[in-house]
Amino acid sequence: MRTLVTYVTRTGHTRKVAEAIFDGITGDKELKELADVDSLDGYDLTFVGFPIEERFSPAEPAATFLRRPEVAGRPVALFITHGASDDLPELRVWLNTCAAAASQVELVGVFHCQGELSEQMTQKMLLSKDERVVAWARTRESGIGQPDATSLQRARRWASETVGARRS
Numbered sequence: 730m731r732t733l734v735t736y737v738t739r740t741g742h743t744r745k746v747a748e749a750i751f752d753g754i755t756g757d758k759e760l761k762e763l764a765d766v767d768s769l770d771g772y773d774l775t776f777v778g779f780p781i782e783e784r785f786s787p788a789e790p791a792a793t794f795l796r797r798p799e800v801a802g803r804p805v806a807l808f809i810t811h812g813a814s815d816d817l818p819e820l821r822v823w824l825n826t827c828a829a830a831a832s833q834v835e836l837v838g839v840f841h842c843q844g845e846l847s848e849q850m851t852q853k854m855l856l857s858k859d860e861r862v863v864a865w866a867r868t869r870e871s872g873i874g875q876p877d878a879t880s881l882q883r884a885r886r887w888a889s890e891t892v893g894a895r896r897s
């Protein structure tokens with residue numbers, strides 16, 4: 730079984746999760762930035778990671794990739810990082826938007842965890858006229874230092890279980 734772990738990152742947090750996932754899986758495996766992926770030919774399973782970005786949806790390169798016709802029907806597991814805390818009610822809606830962006834693939838699992846929101850982005854969001862943006866920007870403090878060792882361990886275990894389930 731050949732597995733690809735690929736990701737989009739702006740500030741490095743999704744890369745940390747990608748590395749944990751890569752570490753958690755055994756067998757023939759590859760780790761690549763999404764920009765370097767030409768095709769999913771030859772992979773039995775692909776982990777695709779991205780941060781939630783503007784308009785509460787997947788970072789654009791990932792959304793575009795997941796909609797490529799040649800990706801349709803392929804087994805894909807998503808890993809998502811977000812600045813908002815896990816208990817922010819809107820997070821469920823954003824995660825559903827992310828899953829919907831992957832509606833063409835065979836979705837075999839979804840992992841998510843917090844990734845520290847940059848100070849620069851927080852300042853910008855606190856000035857937003859959209860009160861939802863302001864509300865979650867205020868949850869930034871809970872994300873400082875994320876993804877932490879516990880989140881990365883969770884990612885490792887999830888990846889291992891996801892690959893195990895495909896093998897069995």
Ligand SMILES: Cc1cc2nc3c(=O)[nH]c(=O)nc-3n(C[C@H](O)[C@H](O)[C@H](O)COP(=O)(O)O)c2cc1C
Nearest residue numbers: 738739740741742743780781782810811812813844
């Ligand atoms: C332009 C931009 C938009 C963002 N929008 C959201 C958002 O809508 N919801 C959210 O929870 N986090 C949002 N974030 C926070 C990122 O998802 C989070 O910090 C993520 O872990 C960053 O991952 P990266 O370091 O791999 O780029 C946004 C960050 C940026 C830079």
